[in-house]
Amino acid sequence: MSEFRCGYVGLVGRPNAGKSTLLNALLRNKLAITSAKPQTTRNRIAGIHSDEDMQAILVDTPGIHDAWTPLNQSMVQRALAVLHEVDLACWIGDMAQLGRRVEQGEPALDALDEEVATRLVESGRPVVFVANKVDIVPHPLVLPVTDAVRKRLPIVASVPVSALTRDGVDRLLEEIRLHLPVGPALFPTDEWAQVTERFLVAEIVREKIFHLTEQEVPYATHVEVVSFDESERESKRIVRIHADVVVERDSQKGILIGKGAEMLKRIGTLARKELVQLLGCRVHLELKVKVEKDWTRTIGGLRKVGFEA
Numbered sequence: 518m519s520e521f522r523c524g525y526v527g528l529v530g531r532p533n534a535g536k537s538t539l540l541n542a543l544l545r546n547k548l549a550i551t552s553a554k555p556q557t558t559r560n561r562i563a564g565i566h567s568d569e570d571m572q573a574i575l576v577d578t579p580g581i582h583d584a585w586t587p588l589n590q591s592m593v594q595r596a597l598a599v600l601h602e603v604d605l606a607c608w609i610g611d612m613a614q615l616g617r618r619v620e621q622g623e624p625a626l627d628a629l630d631e632e633v634a635t636r637l638v639e640s641g642r643p644v645v646f647v648a649n650k651v652d653i654v655p656h657p658l659v660l661p662v663t664d665a666v667r668k669r670l671p672i673v674a675s676v677p678v679s680a681l682t683r684d685g686v687d688r689l690l691e692e693i694r695l696h697l698p699v700g701p702a703l704f705p706t707d708e709w710a711q712v713t714e715r716f717l718v719a720e721i722v723r724e725k726i727f728h729l730t731e732q733e734v735p736y737a738t739h740v741e742v743v744s745f746d747e748s749e750r751e752s753k754r755i756v757r758i759h760a761d762v763v764v765e766r767d768s769q770k771g772i773l774i775g776k777g778a779e780m781l782k783r784i785g786t787l788a789r790k791e792l793v794q795l796l797g798c799r800v801h802l803e804l805k806v807k808v809e810k811d812w813t814r815t816i817g818g819l820r821k822v823g824f825e826a
């Protein structure tokens with residue numbers, strides 16, 4: 518009989534590599550928000566995979582990048598902190614980028630990949646390289662990329678996956694198990710998310726803003742749930758939520774509200790639809806757009822809007 522294993526797994530990599538999509542694929546459930554724009558994830562987000570042989574606490578992180586503003590610096594610090602807390606690190610590589618470089622005869626790893634590799638080495642954790650997005654990349658490119666990664670740092674395995682189609686994801690779970698410590702489950706096996714409903718609500722609203730707005734607007738937006746009234750959740754099957762959508766300029770407020778409040782209505786409608794699924798009841802969602810001047814640019818600003826710096 519194989520021994521039960523349990524431990525923490527960090528999903529790390531550059532922005533847009535597909536870390537959050539992979540977390541959701543591993544969990545077979547949507548926990549983390551995703552978007553085609555880089556720097557979507559701002560916090561560590563942990564979900565739990567439990568099966569007969571293991572429990573893996575999977576921690577999604579913000580993408581590691583050159584950060585200039587206090588908001589971005591705080592994001593990168595969160596990712597790096599996770600690296601030191603886990604039993605195993607999964608380095609998620611975007612094969613669309615890495616593979617293209619190999620195809621063009623360039624080194625697979627660019628300066629930012631090198632930075633990620635350095636951080637992984639510093640952490641001293643065993644590393645699994647996850648070659649993601651293989652659905653859009655010719656398979657023969659995986660090997661040269663993996664070779665380049667292996668030359669740069671010792672990895673315990675390389676697993677090609679598509680987080681989008683779930684191809685290879687079960688094989689990744691098997692590989693993860695091999696590198697976790699033997700030990701009993703740390704959490705009840707029916708627990709799958711380690712975040713509050715309030716956090717998920719704010720994230721879902723933020724995701725819609727990432728999908729519907731452009732340029733600096735999503736990056737200047739923070740969503741804070743100010744009230745979450747579930748007093749009638751059982752009796753009338755309704756939850757009433759008020760959330761502040763905070764931006765850092767008046768012009769951004771104008772864009773988020775839109776002509777005839779149309780943009781805010783679209784954001785609210787899309788978010789509410791998903792919240793009904795998440796909370797399993799009717800949802801009353803009220804969004805209010807506020808300006809907190811330059812909040813992303815100072816530690817005080819981050820604290821003021823409720824983003825824990």
Ligand SMILES: Nc1nc2c(ncn2[C@@H]2O[C@H](COP(=O)(O)OP(=O)(O)OP(=O)(O)O)[C@@H](O)[C@H]2O)c(=O)[nH]1
Pocket residue numbers: 531532533534535536537538539550551552553554555556557558559578579580581649650651652653678679680681682
């Ligand atoms: N074709 C394809 N696209 C993928 C795959 N995995 C993720 N994506 C897409 O890549 C984009 C980024 O995905 P995310 O999961 O948000 O990436 P992330 O690494 O969490 O990004 P940050 O939170 O910004 O660091 C989205 O448009 C995803 O749909 C994949 O396996 N195949």
Ligand SMILES: [Mg+2]
Pocket residue numbers: 536537538549550551557558578579
């Ligand atoms: Mg993400």
